Every structure is written in structure tokens, then in C-alpha cells.
Amino acid sequence: MVVAKVWVLKRRPVGEPTVEDFQLVDEELPPCGDGDVLVTAVYLSVDPYMRYRTRQVPLNTPMVGSQVSRVTESKNTKWPVGTYMVCYAGWRTHTVYTAKQLQEGSAEMISPLPDLQDLPKSLSLGAVGMPGNTAYFGLLELCKPQAGETVLVNAAAGAVGSIVVQIAKLKGCRVIASAGSQDKCAWVKQLGADHVFNYKTKSVSEALKELAPEGVHCYFDNVGGQFSLEALPHMTDFGRVALCGAISTYNHEDKGILKADSPYSPMLMISKQLRVEGFIVLRWQSRWMDGLNQLKQWVVEGKVKYRETVTEGFNNMPQAFIGLFHGDNIGKAIVSV
């Protein structure tokens, strides 16, 4: 009998999550029946959106998330032992998938690993995975940046932001990026951003007054809060915002539905005629592989660079997750089992 290690949500985090909000438990897995496979996690993803899920996941059930896993036992000819998959198994070391769950189009979001050649398999959780597609579709489909336009990206050393910077450059845009440390800023500059500022040492207002005197056409917002409050007045008329995340506010207490603390001021949106679109990357599910194939090609050709911050050990999942809110990661945060 296989016993999986599973991180369950023990209690709802209040403010910044702590290790004590999670609990590591054992879960006995059923044996593999006909058509089933047992997979073993190799890399797991921690992402900011998981903070939002900590408000939704039922207590004492596994935390949700993607992983790269390897088939270690198989009664399914399509998934022989040794093949890899990307799956949304959650924070767990082992998972049994039934024949039905393995069928294409099931709710389990299981997909074979793209052919990454010599690249690390963990890229399937980053630059050639969900974060990559978030950058690719969010920027291109919602901002529709035109060559010569100014694109603003925050959290630009993060898993999504770093790809946004590079795609915007590939499309001929002028890129203004921000990150939260000198090291991060240096890396983002290497990625090709025209201007990078450290929002911890320079106010967004000041930076944009200086760097975008003619305004920002496209804003890819990962951060929200005070950053957006200061950035939005610098948008051009008819500016487009791809509203991807608001990590600066994820640990704020939820005041319920009827709260009014958004930086997206109606009068600003009206007077500048801004188009603001919130999105979740799964809306482009039908074009998922198109995005990944393009990203893979760019990575292979060296046109899109990536970094990963790898935390060793499944036991450290909560720490790796909490680190996201301290800006611990440069590039994609990964846990390696």
C-alpha cells in the first residue's frame, strides 16, 4: 500500500499565512485498478493565487496546485511507467488517477509533459506552463500591445512578470518594469526591460513621471493596491490593463463583498477611457498548447530567459509558499521533492 504525504489546510490564514496554517498528513492510496496509474510528484508549484484559494479550500482537505509528476506504477498503456505529466493534484507526493480521470477533457487537468528537450522539466510549471501562458495570453490578448507602445509590468522578476517583460520586448514595445530588490532589478534589466525601478526605494508616481512622460499604454498588473493607485493616473487615454493579480492585497483581511478599497477609480477609468479586464488563464484552455509551443520555442531559441527559485523538500511546501509574500523568489518558485 502506498501512503502519500499530503499538506492539508488546517485553518484559514489571517493576514500572512504561517506554517501552522497547514498540516502534513498521511493518506493511504487505493491500489491501482485496471486503467489506473500511480504518479509521484517530482516538482510542485507554489503560486500567489493559492492565497486566494486558502479562503475557499475546505479545511482539512489538501491544498490545491500543479505538479510535474512521474508515472511510477501503471495499468494504463497510454501512461507507461516513467512518463511524466503536469497535473493539478494539489500539495501531495503521490496520487492515483483512475482511467476516467485520465481521459482527455476530464476535470483533472492532466496533460503530458511538452517535449522540453534538454530543458528542466520544472519549466512546465513556469515559463512553459501556466505562468508562461498567463503572460502570453494576458498580455497579447487583453493588452494587445503595439510596437512602440509603452508597457508597464510589476512583479517583473516573478514567474509571470519576467515572461511579460520579454514578450513585450519581442513585440517591439518599450518596457518599464518594477521589482523589489537590486538583484531582481538587475536581472529584469538583463531580460531586456528598457527601464527597471525598485518600488521599495522609489515611488511609483515618481518613477513613472520620469520614465513615462507620455503615458503608459499597457499595464500588466500583478500587484494591485498602492502600486496601481499610483500607476493608473499615468495611463494614456484608451490604455489597456490586463488585471492578472493583486498580490500586495492578498493577505488583507476580507471585509466581505461590500468593500470599496480598489485603486481602479471609476472617474479615472472614465476620463482616460481605460479598458480593464480581469482574467484567469484557463479561459484560453482551447489554445493552451499554442501558447506553450510558442513559449517553448522562444525558450529554446534563447529569446525568453527564465530563472527558478527551487526549495528542496516536500516538507517545505508551506515555507516556499509563504516566501512568495516576502519576495523570496526570483523567477518561478518551485518545490523539488
Added chain:
Amino acid sequence: MVVAKVWVLKRRPVGEPTVEDFQLVDEELPPCGDGDVLVTAVYLSVDPYMRYRTRQVPLNTPMVGSQVSRVTESKNTKWPVGTYMVCYAGWRTHTVYTAKQLQEGSAEMISPLPDLQDLPKSLSLGAVGMPGNTAYFGLLELCKPQAGETVLVNAAAGAVGSIVVQIAKLKGCRVIASAGSQDKCAWVKQLGADHVFNYKTKSVSEALKELAPEGVHCYFDNVGGQFSLEALPHMTDFGRVALCGAISTYNHEDKGILKADSPYSPMLMISKQLRVEGFIVLRWQSRWMDGLNQLKQWVVEGKVKYRETVTEGFNNMPQAFIGLFHGDNIGKAIVSV
């Protein structure tokens, strides 16, 4: 010599505007030179957006706005005495336009009155004018409502909202509308809205829980503030918002650029993948007459009904304007000279 009566902005309103914020002054007009015309205001428009302009118009200069005026002296063969125009002359009884200003494409926004047949000429300031086009383009271009979808409109007895209700019905939508009195609600029901509620006696949350259990696909927002705060959580995934105005907040004190009191929550926009677009109707200037011709046809055919609340006397411009914030008007607020 012709002396125009002109309402200038005497001081910046604080909170709700008062009559004392404006001052009636005499202005001596230059004589008509070659190619010039003198026009005399017949109907003037008061609109909520003018509250926003009271933050911008230089003090002791005329308030801005549209009027229907009649050529009363002419040295321009294209504009003989007795012809009518719609022009953005501001709050004034008489205006001299030079040949240059009368040229097509000048910044003066002068246009001949559309052929309204037996309909009142004041419609050019309402259903067949800027507010009509605001409803027409804002709803159709930004919300893109599909037959069978649910459309929410507030200030639905107003100049814009009443037209939105009717266009949405013409497009086969289910319309939920709100207004602020029993009389207004009764009229909006006559316009064809499927459901109308009085937001002063029923909370928006309660109303939408009851009337839109499957969610609102399109929201035409004229009101903002608490209304939007309660309405937005009832949007469907991929809901579209035409952000036209925020009259409930126009009298709030401006806290400067860095205020964070918007109902447009990032997390709500992300989780529901909402598209929110602020707009000013002049963006469709190149298609202006297409909108007006369609609206005129609908009005002539009785498919779009209208009402006007007419205040007699140029001296009462400020009172008519202030009345907008008390909900005094049903349909378009007009001042007749």
C-alpha cells in the same frame, strides 16, 4: 451691439453645487464679420458630467455645455438666418461664431440639427443627441449584449439610462433597471424593462438576488458608489461593464489622485473575469451621425420613447443643473430660454 447673458463659474463647488457657485454676467459680443453668424440659444442642456467640469473650468469663465440655437444674424451663406444648430457654446444666450469656427472639423463641435420632422428640436440634446449616442454606442460597442442576456441599467429614468433600457430590449435582452422614485419606476416599466426596482426602498443586493439569480451579463453603470459595490458581485463570469458615469460620487470631495474608494475590486474583476471599460461618447465621433440616424428612426417609429423635464428660463440654469443631483428630472433635463 448684442449683449449675451453668460453663466460663469464663480467658485468651485464643495459637495453639492449651489446657485452661489455660479454668476450671471453680461458679455458684449463682437459684430458679425464676413462669414460669421450670431446664434441665439433656444434650448440648453444640463448634464451630470458638468459637475466634473466644475473642477476644471477656469474660475470666472463660462460653464461648458451644449445647446440648440438658432441663427439670428448671418454673414455666412451656409448658415442663413432661421437655421438651427447644435453647438457646444456653453451656458450662454448668444454666441458669435466665426467662419473658421463654423468649418467642419473645427474644435467647436457645431453640427446642423438633424431633420427631426415634427419632433421637438430639444431632442438633439437628448434621445437624438449626445445622451442618445452615449446609450447607443456605450451599450452596443462595449457591452455587446446578446439576445437573451441580462442587462442591468441604473439611473434608468435618466437621459441616458432610459435609452439604454429601450435599446437593450430592442436587442432581445432581459432588462433589470433601477430608478429613485415610484413615478420613475413606473415610466421605466412602460419603456419595456422587465424588472424595475426603486433603489431607495430596496437594496441593490436584495433586488439582484431576487431578479438576477443567474447573474448579470451586461452592466451599464451611470451611478457608481454603493450601487456598483452591491451590483458587481452579481455579474456573471465574463460580464461586461460599460462605465459611463458615477453620479452618486460626483459631489464627493476629491481626495486627490491617490484615493482608493472604488467599488471595482480587482479580486472581483479577476475572479469573475470582468471587462470594465470607461468611456466618453466623443470617441465615436466618426460614427456620430450613424448613431443619431438610428436613434431618430427608432423615435419616429415609436420604438424609443423619451421624456424631458424642461426648466423655463435661462436664469434658472444653475437650479436645473443642481436638480440633477436630487433626481428632479425624468428623462432629459433641458432649459428652455
